[in-house]
Amino acid sequence: xxxxxxxxxxxFVVLLxxxxxxxxxxxxxGYINPYIYVLxxxxxxxxxxxxxxxxxxxxxxxxVDLFSDTHGMHAAATVFLAFARPGVIRMVSGRxxxxxxxxxxxxxxxxxxxxxxxxVLILLHHSLLFFLEIFRLSExxxxxxxxxxxxxxxxxMVFLGFLFLDKTDKRGR
Amino acid sequence: xxxxxxxxxxxxxxxxxxxxxxxxxxLVIQQQHYQRAFxxxxxxxxxxxxxxxxxxxxxxxxxxxxxxxxxxxxxxLLDLTGSSFLKTDTLEFIHNDTVFLRRFQYIxxxxxxxxxxxxxxxxxxxxxxxHGIEPDMGVITFxxxxxxxxNVSENFSSVxxxxxxxxxxxxxxxxxxxxxxxIWEGHDYRKVTLTYIPTHVELSTGDTLVTSxxxxxxxxxxxxxxxxxxxxxxxxxxxxxxxxxxxDFNSLKYVQVVKDLMNDELRELESQTQNVTR
Numbered sequence: 001x002x003x004x005x006x007x008x009x010x011x012f013v014v015l016l017x018x019x020x021x022x023x024x025x026x027x028x029x030g031y032i033n034p035y036i037y038v039l040x041x042x043x044x045x046x047x048x049x050x051x052x053x054x055x056x057x058x059x060x061x062x063x064v065d066l067f068s069d070t071h072g073m074h075a076a077a078t079v080f081l082a083f084a085r086p087g088v089i090r091m092v093s094g095r096x097x098x099x100x101x102x103x104x105x106x107x108x109x110x111x112x113x114x115x116x117x118x119x120v121l122i123l124l125h126h127s128l129l130f131f132l133e134i135f136r137l138s139e140x141x142x143x144x145x146x147x148x149x150x151x152x153x154x155x156x157m158v159f160l161g162f163l164f165l166d167k168t169d170k171r172g173r
Numbered sequence: 174x175x176x177x178x179x180x181x182x183x184x185x186x187x188x189x190x191x192x193x194x195x196x197x198x199x200l201v202i203q204q205q206h207y208q209r210a211f212x213x214x215x216x217x218x219x220x221x222x223x224x225x226x227x228x229x230x231x232x233x234x235x236x237x238x239x240x241x242x243x244x245x246x247x248x249x250l251l252d253l254t255g256s257s258f259l260k261t262d263t264l265e266f267i268h269n270d271t272v273f274l275r276r277f278q279y280i281x282x283x284x285x286x287x288x289x290x291x292x293x294x295x296x297x298x299x300x301x302x303x304h305g306i307e308p309d310m311g312v313i314t315f316x317x318x319x320x321x322x323x324n325v326s327e328n329f330s331s332v333x334x335x336x337x338x339x340x341x342x343x344x345x346x347x348x349x350x351x352x353x354x355x356i357w358e359g360h361d362y363r364k365v366t367l368t369y370i371p372t373h374v375e376l377s378t379g380d381t382l383v384t385s386x387x388x389x390x391x392x393x394x395x396x397x398x399x400x401x402x403x404x405x406x407x408x409x410x411x412x413x414x415x416x417x418x419x420x421d422f423n424s425l426k427y428v429q430v431v432k433d434l435m436n437d438e439l440r441e442l443e444s445q446t447q448n449v450t451r
Binding site for chain 1: 185186187189190193194196197198199200201203
């Protein structure tokens with residue numbers, strides 16, 4: 001259990017460093033902003049307490065906001081992601097009875113499950129984020145394009161993250 | 174009450190979500206109103222220091238680009254130094270016999286109507302379009318500026334006198350080439366007022382004043398008059414000087430209408446320049 005906790009803290013630190021130090025400074029073609037830090041929320045145990053999930057999401061978003069001058073946008077989007085997560089898990093897997101402490105990894109859930117789960121949540125997160133950033137509806141088409149492109153990139157990165165974690169997890173065992 | 178509590182506890186996930194989401198969106202809205210006024214900003218101490226650190230690293234990554242920019246700037250500066258110019262020592266002269274290209278032509282005309290007593294005075298001349306007079310031509314005599322042609326008929330032309338509230342003529346002091354503006358304040362037809370001569374200029378009674386030649390209307394160096402009394406008006410940083418006109422407007426008989434042969438060229442050039450700089 002403690003090893004799990006340290007693992008999550010490790011995810012948190014590493015992902016935020018990657019996000020803030022590297023990804024925030026890269027603008028792929030001006031439209032694409034991948035946000036890999038959402039992987040931290042995606043990787044939390046399936047049966048995590050709801051209040052803890054929401055508070056962790058809020059804190060994560062707020063830290064990213066702090067370093068991106070985005071004033072609560074990431075917090076709002078990440079809280080929204082966390083709120084949607086239990087429902088999405090139920091929807092994607094069609095059941096809610098998991099072993100206690102189950103972590104959504106490829107080795108546990110399967111690649112297609114992880115892919116669908118990540119795609120839905122990333123789309124929700126990015127949609128709210130980019131619309132909050134624009135804060136008006138006049139540039140809907142451009143914003144939708146940005147959401148799709150960035151979501152695609154984030155999904156690729158998140159999936160690579162899952163693959164990487166899967167390898168290290170197996171080696172660890 | 175108990176029901177309400179149990180309701181909230183039952184759906185606490187949703188209410189906590191609402192609370193956190195509201196806080197976050199309030200932050201967003203706050204930022205829309207007060208730019209950078211909230212604590213969540215990279216002006217924040219922690220973020221500021223982290224960014225100082227990262228920019229220390231990324232500065233190294235952009236060294237190549239900075240070097241290229243500096244090299245380009247060096248090349249440009251080197252291009253400007255004397256060593257990059259070849260000294261030829263063979264000055265070329267273009268000789269042609271248009272050293273004195275005619276610029277001004279004068280048309281003599283008689284004054285057939287004149288006034289000096291009104292605030293805005295006009296003259297009428299006995300020559301018009303038939304004799305080559307056009308609007309906006311200057312009118313002078315050998316000892317002073319008279320006015321500017323406004324309207325032309327076949328045989329007559331009317332002239333705005335220097336003694337008019339809308340007349341402003343650029344004038345030059347012969348002793349130090351300072352430029353000022355002549356206006357008529359409407360009291361005495363033998364006196365006009367010179368303004369916009371800065372206070373650091375030494376002025377003395379009796380200094381002579383000629384036309385500056387800056388406009389296309391009057392040729393340069395037409396004698397206007399001499400400086401009489403002068404003072405610095407309260408709050409101004411230029412002189413206001415009274416000019417004794419050499420010309421007696423009340424006894425005008427004959428005047429010369431100035432035709433500037435390069436008028437069109439100059440106007441075209443100046444309007445082009447204004448269009449470019451606008």
